[in-house]
Amino acid sequence: MKQFLKGCNLYLIGMMGSGKTTVAQILAPQLEYRYLDSDRLIEQVAGQSIPEIFAESGEAAFRELETKVLSELCAYTHLVVATGGGIILNRQNWSYLQHGVVVWLDVPVEQLYQRLAGDTTRPLLRDPDPMAKLRSLLDQRQSLYKQADVRVIVGPEDTPEQIATGVLAEISKILKDHTNQN
């Protein structure tokens, strides 16, 4: 797998709580890649936490930082990048993501809700009805997540390790298809 990827970056996309941050950290050492999280880089650049950025500067300012960080990190190779759930909203971001392999972690909303119950670090979920909010975000975003190169459907009992294995299996399928076409 490593030799076929040739250093090409992996970008994990998907809803909040789908496990991007968790799975990216498992995948990176398996590929001898470096793990980066766009949210953590944004926090470093801003010198503020994500909730602070949303509260003080608003979502639009957060999205600008997200694009800036993505544009800078995509200059590097050998990265597994955990993106933020909304990275797919900006068309310009796709021009960066498409330099790598884009992997969608597709997790049912019920699962996301269970995982994020009580979470205070995701400002978009500070809503009187977080379940309805998750459903409406997924409605708005699903067609964009579908643009990923690879979709990994996550079952309720799947561990992060099993999901990482699933990601590698799905990537190897598309790499094989590509090799067979050439």
Ligand SMILES: Nc1ncnc2c1ncn2[C@@H]1O[C@H](COP(=O)(O)OP(=O)(O)O)[C@@H](O)[C@H]1O
């Ligand atoms: N496969 C899994 N099974 C159960 N809980 C998980 C799984 N993957 C992640 N989690 C938990 O769900 C929460 C959100 O995971 P995280 O990796 O931060 O998701 P994301 O970066 O996509 O928002 C965390 O508390 C994490 O420990």
Ligand SMILES: O=C(O)C1=C[C@@H](OP(=O)(O)O)[C@@H](O)[C@H](O)C1
């Ligand atoms: O879905 C979103 O719009 C967001 C997802 C978060 O990242 P995770 O997907 O890692 O939770 C973070 O970027 C921010 O709170 C906005």
Ligand SMILES: [Mg+2]
């Ligand atoms: Mg994350």
